[in-house]
């Protein structure tokens with residue numbers, strides 16, 4: 053479904069888990085800052101309206117979208133966060149540089165999700181025109197920053213639940229042979 057068929061700011065609040073205890077990092081590119089500031093506003097709004105305390109949100113700036121990769125990596129390595137939102141706006145210029153920046157940033161943020169334990173949310177606009185970016189950072193198609201905040205909350209919760217269940221299962225298995233009425237499971 054294309055963005056034009058879905059308002060980026062709309063979501064079902066009934067699907068949002070309790071986020072009061074989660075902490076979020078936001079890394080913001082300074083390139084096209086009129087757009088990225090709008091995206092950051094939408095992201096912070098999305099976190100605050102879902103009960104995330106403002107003191108649980110830490111923001112860093114980086115020069116451009118390419119630097120979001122390093123900024124997000126250092127954020128998750130050095131700060132106590134449950135998810136990171138990487139915010140950028142890449143707009144097609146005269147050359148192929150757009151293609152290389154977009155590919156590098158998307159692959160780099162994907163790599164962070166594969167190689168680290170902290171979810172990093174891809175909130176990077178890759179648009180043909182400034183108008184498309186305006187429309188997606190609080191304009192007629194909503195705000196991708198709010199969409200990213202919702203994704204960050206859901207992924208922080210998923211990570212927390214996965215860790216809890218893993219620990220619980222480990223505890224269960226490490227308490228000796230599993231006793232089921234009438235049966236004793238023999239550990240391998």
Ligand SMILES: Nc1c(NC[C@H](O)[C@H](O)[C@H](O)CO)[nH]c(=O)[nH]c1=O
Pocket residue numbers: 081083084115116117118119140141142143144153
């Ligand atoms: N043209 C855009 C850039 N280019 C800059 C790169 O992101 C990077 O900062 C530079 O190549 C130095 O490493 N960045 C954006 O975020 N948006 C653009 O439209």
Ligand SMILES: CC(=O)[C@@H](O)COP(=O)(O)O
Pocket residue numbers: 142143144145146147148149150151153
């Ligand atoms: C995405 C970019 O780096 C691009 O906006 C730079 O513009 P140009 O391709 O005209 O150098």
